[in-house]
Amino acid sequence: MRDILKMTAIEVGEAIRKGEITSVEATSALLDAIEAADSEINAYITVCREAALEQAKKVQKLIESGELSGPLAGVPIAIKDNICTKGVKTSCASKILGDFKPPYDATVITRLEEAGMVVVGKLNMDEFAMGSTTETSFYGATKNPWDKNKVPGGSSGGAAAAVAAGEAFCALGSDTGGSIRQPASYCGVTGFKPTYGTVSRYGLIAYASSLDQIGPVARDVRDCAAIMDIIKGKDCMDGTSIELEEQNESYLQMLSGDVSKLRVALPKECFGEGVDDEVRSSVLLMAEELKKQGAEVTEISLPFIKYVIPTYYIMATAEASSNLSRFDGVKYGFRATEYDGLRDLYEATRSEGFGEEVKKRILLGTFVLSSGYYDAYYKKALQVKSIIKEQFDSIFEQYDVIICPTAPATAPTIGESLSDSLKMYLSDIFTVSPNIAGLPALSVPCGFDRSGMPIGAQIIGPRLGERNVLGAGYAYQQVTDFHKRNAAERSETK
């Protein structure tokens, strides 16, 4: 029998359905892999060994009795620690949430469990998803499995590192400005941020509600599509979730591998100054590959790209300053031990409970919303958002997808980024605009730099254009094997 740990999630599901392995065997093999590797990688904050094995047993029975038959029934999955799991510590990698155990499951968790997936644990992240490196976690930095001196990216760094290190078949992350795609790119795995509103945010601890989306991180596009099939769809608990016309259609079944006549746009601004040569050439080769398969590739311009970072950081920090006001030492988590009166309780708790990056973003958000600055910053950002959305809309009248690098460079060394916030914010330049305009965007591995670190290409589509975005990534993965390279094997031979 093949090594279970090298299978994709769909392959694990198939093997379980055919009776070659059981869900318990798959879960137990994965838990052993986590135990072996995670002291070094630090991808997990919480591992739920007993509960996962218990769940796997239950699911296995339902599979054998024919009550569960979906493609991922019985397959273990790991969850970013900002998604609520009933009775299981959910920390947002922050001190302030302490040992918070949510009294309810996020809608995505309920849907995964209904589909027979087994939650094995909660993944490390930047504190409150604020960061691009997973170094701001209260639980310590996660390491990049390809080179343990490098960051895995962020904020879903635990998710990407776990999948790359063979500590997860697949995972759920969240993406506010690139937090699924950028770590996927740095760790050589596949990550997808759906159209805003496609996946319910109920139970996702909010960072910036108008930008946040939950999405899959996995070994390939097929796994991402299969997970999307489970988690997508309207939820009455999230007023911003949308009714999907193709709710009963399966993204997985729509993957055809046919990109003939697909109209691909390459924005020249994303291949110019500030982008590493190796990143540029790898992403251009990907476009070449799609062209060989019949896609029409055209160079275009994104004149607004220099405005996306300030627009994003104004919106995100403004919303964060409001969302994070609920952490006050009263209702859940951590409370400072020394304080004098109620107001001082709030201040002492928040000052001790939040890390530096989170405080900085709360201050920035409070500033852009404060009287006297609101018009110049917050209102201005929402106006520019409107312009960015319209310009994307007009591009998508002529093209089906945009392709560009996920990040301008490969993963930086640990410790390099936090000293210069602005520089770190600027590295989000290619990932934030899909969040601003609510667009679906995928990152797929498309090469390696000279030091062997993975490079990711991003495929962006119009709102609800998941079919073409996933389709283009799938077609590319049919003829390339970058997504099949294995970080563990590389570090062994190094």
Place this chain on the structure above:
Amino acid sequence: MKITKETVSYVAELSRIKLGEEQTERMLGELSEIIDYMDILSGVDTEGVEPLSHVFSINNVVREDEVKPSYNRTILIENAPEHTEQSVVVPKTVE
């Protein structure tokens, strides 16, 4: 836009976050750099452009007002750092 130490202290107070002297200086430096950078937005002509908060034109989302069971109070209260069987405990707020 140039910000001062007073601005930083003011937004810290609004945010209910205490900053020491040294921390205020450091935040001033970092926030100034970021806010300076954000000022490039002032170069965009937004005359007559409506601010956009939601990319889909969703209006009020309403649901039927049905009676449903609420969460168990004991379990909810257990997450509070200080609590009795019935309620969350906070310092005295009204003299």
